[in-house]
Amino acid sequence: xxxxxxxxxxxxxxxxxxxxxxxxxxxxxRKFLRSYQDILExxxxxxxxxxxxxxxxxxxxxxxxxxxxxxxxxxxxMVTLGSGISERSNAYFQEKDFLKGLMxxxxxxxxxxxxxxxxxxxxxxxxxxxxxYALTMRYSPDDSLIPISFQKDILEQVNGRKLMxxxxxxxxxxxxxxxxxxxxxxDKDIELAKKWLLNDEGQLKW
Numbered sequence: 001x002x003x004x005x006x007x008x009x010x011x012x013x014x015x016x017x018x019x020x021x022x023x024x025x026x027x028x029x030r031k032f033l034r035s036y037q038d039i040l041e042x043x044x045x046x047x048x049x050x051x052x053x054x055x056x057x058x059x060x061x062x063x064x065x066x067x068x069x070x071x072x073x074x075x076x077x078m079v080t081l082g083s084g085i086s087e088r089s090n091a092y093f094q095e096k097d098f099l100k101g102l103m104x105x106x107x108x109x110x111x112x113x114x115x116x117x118x119x120x121x122x123x124x125x126x127x128x129x130x131x132x133y134a135l136t137m138r139y140s141p142d143d144s145l146i147p148i149s150f151q152k153d154i155l156e157q158v159n160g161r162k163l164m165x166x167x168x169x170x171x172x173x174x175x176x177x178x179x180x181x182x183x184x185x186x187d188k189d190i191e192l193a194k195k196w197l198l199n200d201e202g203q204l205k206w
Contacts, residue, residue, distance in 0.1 A: 019110070052163050076158050089105045134192040151173075
């Protein structure tokens with residue numbers, strides 16, 4: 001474990017346009033569409049999507065969410081898009097192309113969450129299927145009562161600085177910005193969280 005995995009990108013135009021509240025009735029719809037297609041062509045050169053995780057004994061239960069206090073292990077996870085897409089977003093704003101700047105930032109948000117969801121299949125294969133540790137639902141710093149400062153702990157637990165060139169600010173924000181740190185509880189005496197059951201094709205089953 002604690003290897004770095006390259007994760008393919010996954011983006012859907014309808015999801016993006018719904019997020020941006022863009023419909024075909026919008027008089028600027030064609031401009032939105034052209035901007036999207038232009039950004040889509042650039043994505044392969046802007047992205048370096050990577051994921052890594054580490055399974056460790058749960059020796060810091062008092063610092064985590066109360067629902068994780070009883071599990072034997074914690075799976076520390078990190079996914080990043082790399083710096084290229086944020087640099088391109090900043091460049092669009094500097095060029096005063098605000099439409100593309102906002103659009104590529106929204107695309108990046110979708111991409112990093114899609115990548116973290118897709119990465120789950122790899123985590124489950126290693127932690128659950130190979131080692132027998134069932135996984136809880138996912139928890140993130142500043143969500144479900146885990147303090148934002150725990151982002152630094154995740155970075156250190158997965159060796160993110162060395163493995164993925166991710167750093168962290170004094171305010172506990174990751175750099176590159178489009179990076180997620182999160183965790184699962186893991187234990188041989190619990191059931192796999194039904195919310196995250198996947199079929200053999202990697203699709204969610206409920």
